[in-house]
Amino acid sequence: MTPESRLMDTNDLTSAELRVWRAFARGEVVDFRASDDEDPAQGADWGPDRTVRAIVLRALLLNGPAQDGEIPALRLGGARITGVLDLQYGVIDHPLRLSDCFFEDVPRLYAARLRHLSLRGSVLPGLAAATLRVEGNLHLTGCRFPGQVRLGGTHITGTLFLDRAEITAPDTTQPALLLDHATIGGDLRAPGLRTHGAVDLTSTSIAGSASLDDARLSHPGSFALDAQTLLVEGDFHMRNVRTQGWIGLRGARITGRLDLSYATLSNPGDAALRASSSTIGELWLRKGPPMQGTLNLRRAQIEVLFLEPEAVPEEVLFNGLVYTDLTPHEPAERRLPMLERDGDGYLPHDYEQLTAAYRRVGDDHAARLVQLAKQRRLRGTRAWYGRLWGYAQDATVGYGFRPLRACAWLLSLLAVGSLAYALHHPRPLKVSEAPHFNPVFYTLDLLLPVISFGQEDAFAPDGWYQALSYALIITGWILATTVVTGVTRNVSRQ
The missing domain is CATH 1.10.287 (Helix Hairpins)
Structure with missing residues (x-):
């Protein structure tokens, strides 16, 4: 006899578990919280009156009681969950909501299939949910994870909510949040996300928009956000984001706007933003301090580049960068210094791109100044007699x-x-x-x-x-x- 079948005998359940068991068939909420402002991080001290074994929850989800005319659902709040909630490979047809709960062990949801999952406000030592499939939304709003969150290969037909979540990787050599090769049919909503360790979005596909507004991503000396070959069909908002470590967007495709307004990017001695070979509808770098590190836009293709001169760092890499419009409109004297900071040295393509941008808006005077600066920069690369002839032409x-x-x-x-x-x-x-x-x-x-x-x-x-x-x-x-x-x-x- 399996543990699940034994638990069908309610005599083995505690009073708290029995309450949850009876509410399941009717989809009712069981809330053990003493107050709305209670901190689930103190859940280790909660007594048996609000403790539920994970094996009981597993039995309910896989083979729980049903009641005619009712929709079963597990809606539990403020509980201490002991043991491992193991739903690996399971098919769960019932909504699952465990809000403001304290988990003693890492839930295992590898390759499980769920209709809806919400862990809003809960404290968990981690989450093992690679290749999880959720036919709805996945709510991790306000969750705190003093361990790794593994969602690689996850398929979510709705929206993934990570707003105000906090994830701390115990081992800095491993990412704090693994969301690589995931498919999200809605949006990625993660404003206010806090991570101590890397965030991996490699090859993730987002059908809607993504938001990391006000996020704090810390992984000094390495990547804070690795989003190589990321696909976002809408906008990617990172307003007021603060990073320690570099943001990697090599080969990414963002159809809408990549908005880094008010952002503070810091990775001294290396690249702060790597967006080489990316395709972006609009890139906004504005209203923020100069990034501490290199801005790498090699071979990127951008329709609208919103780049304020004040946001340009001491070193840029623009080799092969193609943009259609450059905004805001600034005098050539304020734009030219950024080309002189190119770590690849003198590149005629940089000057031709800036010239074309000025000509598209009808500023022929600025276009001529850029071409004059190009010739002067070229002069410095020639032999002494070429430089003499250049000085003569210039004078x-x-x-x-x-x-x-x-x-x-x-x-x-x-x-x-x-x-x-x-x-x-x-x-x-x-x-x-x-x-x-x-x-x-x-x-x-x-x-x-x-x-x-x-x-x-x-x-x-x-x-x-x-x-x-x-x-x-x-x-x-x-x-x-x-x-x-x-x-x-x-x-x-x-």
Whole structure:
């Protein structure tokens, strides 16, 4: 005879257990709590008047009494549950709610199938529920686990509630919350979650949205939240989250918004947020302090990147990052420093992405400043002679992005040359054939390498005036070459 069949004889039950047994058939609530603000963490001191053996609960759930016209359900509050609640591989058709209870041992729900499970407000040494299937909601609201919670491979057709739950891993080498490869048909609701140890959401699929608002995730020196290849069909809210350790979202797909507003991410000496190769509808990094650690967005694809300059850390990794819109709209001078912090060094792609973002909103001036900064950054990667030529282009026409500089140079040199040659006319080569000397057009003949006014070939300066003419000729060629180079660069880009 099995223990369950023996317990059908109610003579073996305590008064507390008998009360639970009789309420089960009618789905009635049995509440042992002395007050609403009672702390279940003190459950070890509760006496036999509110103690229920786990084997009794197992017998009820697997083969409990039924009553015509009633829906059986186990609804128990404020009880001390002794022994192991072992429902492994069991199929439970009755709603199961154990609220504000104290469990002496870790419940075993591996591969079980339940209609509805609520452990709201209970204190448990852990939870072993890998591959659990819940055809409804799973409520772990306000639960405290001084041990590991294993929900890997769980299938929940409704919503998983972990709001205000607290999980502490006794061994920091093991995750505090294992929710990897799980499938959630509704939402993941975990605002105010507290974990001391890692949270593993690897390859989890969430059909709705996820919320970790106001969560505190602590696992210094390692991952606080590992969500590689996570799939969220809606939004993933992590507003005001605080982490010690890195957040890993490599390869994740978030259709809606990943909202890290007001977040404090800390993992000094390593990445604070790793979202490489991810696909995100919107990424919001705003209203929070600069993250302590690296921001890694390599090869990520983001539709809207809401990135405030103040939130950018000292080092970023943007190699291959693609975004459509960059907001809020900021002057190029406030955006460029973040590209200079790229730990991969000079990457033309970073500047092209920022340029494209400014052009999409019609800010051509900012786009030109980004391209100018790109050329200056490129100059530092070249050999000495390339850098010299770069300095010449920058000083004269700003690499073609400041063409009015060429006019200023031309007018200044024209004024210097005209004044010098007006005070000292160069001697004519052939007095009888020489035209009337004009210091302005003579200077223009020296400066402009293509146009000729017939002055340069008719007169020959001497002394330092000859040196001045050589300087004007060389400067004219440099101006012309840099202008052509800049114009060609702009035309080819457009």
